[in-house]
Structure formats: C-alpha cells, structure tokens
Amino acid sequence: MEGGLKMNDVSGSYSQVGFDEARVDVVAETPDNIIYQSWMSYLKKTLGRSESFAHQRAMADVTRSRAKGFVDSLKKSGWPIEGMTVLDLGSGHGTLAVELAASGAIVTAVEPCDAWREVAERRTAELGLQVQHVGADGASLPFKDGSFDAVVSLQVLEHVKSPQSVIAEMARVVKPGGRFFVSCENYLAFREQHYGVFWFPLLPRWIGALYLRARGRNPEFLLKHVTYTTWPRLLRDFIDSGLIANEWVSVLNVTPEEMTWKSWCFYAPAKLVVGERRARRLLVLARNHRKIFGVGFRASGVRY
Numbered sequence: 001m002e003g004g005l006k007m008n009d010v011s012g013s014y015s016q017v018g019f020d021e022a023r024v025d026v027v028a029e030t031p032d033n034i035i036y037q038s039w040m041s042y043l044k045k046t047l048g049r050s051e052s053f054a055h056q057r058a059m060a061d062v063t064r065s066r067a068k069g070f071v072d073s074l075k076k077s078g079w080p081i082e083g084m085t086v087l088d089l090g091s092g093h094g095t096l097a098v099e100l101a102a103s104g105a106i107v108t109a110v111e112p113c114d115a116w117r118e119v120a121e122r123r124t125a126e127l128g129l130q131v132q133h134v135g136a137d138g139a140s141l142p143f144k145d146g147s148f149d150a151v152v153s154l155q156v157l158e159h160v161k162s163p164q165s166v167i168a169e170m171a172r173v174v175k176p177g178g179r180f181f182v183s184c185e186n187y188l189a190f191r192e193q194h195y196g197v198f199w200f201p202l203l204p205r206w207i208g209a210l211y212l213r214a215r216g217r218n219p220e221f222l223l224k225h226v227t228y229t230t231w232p233r234l235l236r237d238f239i240d241s242g243l244i245a246n247e248w249v250s251v252l253n254v255t256p257e258e259m260t261w262k263s264w265c266f267y268a269p270a271k272l273v274v275g276e277r278r279a280r281r282l283l284v285l286a287r288n289h290r291k292i293f294g295v296g297f298r299a300s301g302v303r304y
Contacts (some may be wrong), residue, residue: 031123032062035093041050047195048217067099081105084149089138094120101129108132135236139165143173150267157184158229164237171241174303181300189295220265231292238299239281245301251284
C-alpha cells in the first residue's frame with residue numbers, strides 16, 4: 001500500500017495520504033501531479049527521506065517504471081497475465097493495477113482510502129483502461145470464494161491490524177491452483193525500510209520513537225501505521241492459509257526417506273514434539289534461515 005495508510009483506515013482525507021496543506025483545486029490537478037506531490041510529502045515530511053530519494057521514488061510511480069518491471073517479471077516467471085482475473089490488494093494510486101490492465105489482465109483494485117482511489121479511478125479513465133476500483137477492508141473482502149485467478153499485494157501487510165486475517169482473505173478469494181505474489185517488511189531485519197535507518201529487530205515502539213526523534217525523524221508513522229510483520233510468523237500464516245510459495249513446496253512434500261541426514265535429524269525430533277504439520281513448517285524455516293533476519297518478505301506461489 002502506497003503512503004502507509006492502514007487497510008482499515010478508510011476516511012481518505014488528503015492529510016492522510018501525503019498532503020500536508022489544504023488543496024482548494026485538487027480536482028483540477030492531473031493525477032500525475034497529485035501522485036507526485038503525495039509521494040514527495042509522504043517521503044520527505046512524514047519519513048524524513050532525502051529530496052533526491054523522494055523524487056526518484058515519486059517519478060517511478062508517475063512513470064510506472066517499477067510497476068512495468070514487476071509485471072514483466074511476473075510474465076517471465078510464467079504468469080499468463082492476459083485474460084487473468086487479478087486482485088490488486090492495497091492498490092494505492094493504482095500504479096500496478098494500470099500496468100496489469102495494460103497487459104490484458106481483468107483487474108479489481110481494492111483500496112480503502114477514498115482519496116487514493118479517486119486518483120486511481122481518474123488515472124485509469126484517462127488511459128482508457130478498465131479497472132474495477134473497490135473500497136474495502138483487506139480483512140473482509142466483498143468477493144465470493146475463488147473469485148480470482150491471482151492476487152497481488154505489495155507492501156501492505158505491515159500496515160494492517162491483522163496480517164493473518166488479510167492473508168486468510170487472500171487465500172479465500174483466490175481459486176485453488178491460483179497464483180499469488182506478496183511482499184512486505186520483515187521486522188526481524190536490522191533496517192527499518194520506511195525511514196531507511198538502522199534498526200534492532202522488534203525494537204519496542206516507545207524506544208523506536210525515541211530513537212527516531214534522536215535522528216531528527218517524526219515517529220508518528222511508526223506508532224500509528226506500522227505492524228511488526230516477521231518472516232517466521234508470515235511463513236506460518238501463509239502455509240496455514242494454503243498459500244504456498246514455490247520454493248517451499250519441495251520442503252513441505254519431501255518424504256523422510258528423501259531428506260538429507262541434517263534435515264532428518266532436525267525434522268524427526270521436531271515431529272515428536274510439535275507434530276507433523278508444525279515440523280514441516282519448521283523445516284521450511286530452517287531451510288530459509290538466512291532470510292529470517294533479512295530485509296523484506298517475498299512469497300510467490302500457488303493456492304493449494
């Protein structure tokens with residue numbers, strides 16, 4: 001989700017989406033100008049990022065260069081984008097939704113912030129693209145089970161109250177065998193990606209607020225709009241919801257006879273203590289131990 005508004009915050013006032021000054025003639029502005037100003041205000045004034053960083057990130061959204069690269073990567077990985085029904089969950093300014101629609105996908109973009117959704121609607125209309133824009137909470141999606149061929153959600157889960165509920169909803173609305181791609185922050189990492197500063201894993205918020213103030217940053221965004229998502233917890237929630245990343249499949253399906261002796265020595269006692277299901281999940285975690293403290297969480301796979 002762009003700008004850091006929580007999925008359950010739906011008032012959509014411009015002060016919440018990067019605008020810190022009253023704008024009398026917002027409607028007369030072009031969507032590109034609104035998007036650029038929103039990013040600049042959010043990154044510079046809310047997070048204290050540099051002018052050059054904010055400009056580059058804002059222009060990447062205006063020109064849709066990041067979204068184009070992402071859609072190209074989906075195609076290269078085997079996603080048959082054309083004709084797919086795709087849910088863009090936490091669509092923000094509609095950048096990714098536009099690129100998916102331009103590539104032939106049938107896109108539904110869920111964004112609870114009225115102001116962002118308004119800009120996204122204008123953007124898609126001016127480009128002559130068809131995107132269904134929906135205002136909804138990610139933890140309670142207004143769609144039937146198995147409504148979509150795929151779901152994509154970029155940098156959203158760290159801004160919702162209950163990531164587990166949103167993950168379960170993503171799994172519910174995707175068809176069995178459908179695809180998913182999700183990315184978010186990992187707060188076991190030694191870096192806070194929004195502020196772009198060194199960080200201690202799961203640093204208590206009140207200490208984090210003091211630390212940010214000492215660095216000349218405003219901690220309000222951390223205190224109001226960040227949920228500590230972690231690699232192990234996300235792994236558990238995805239597997240339990242049936243959203244299995246491609247790289248996890250072989251570990252979850254390997255038989256004891258096929259395991260390496262190291263894997264078996266880990267798996268066998270774990271199974272006795274916590275049971276088969278949890279032992280398999282712990283085995284995936286052990287195989288991905290280098291990612292536990294890494295920056296970011298990414299999962300791309302299939303709904304089982």
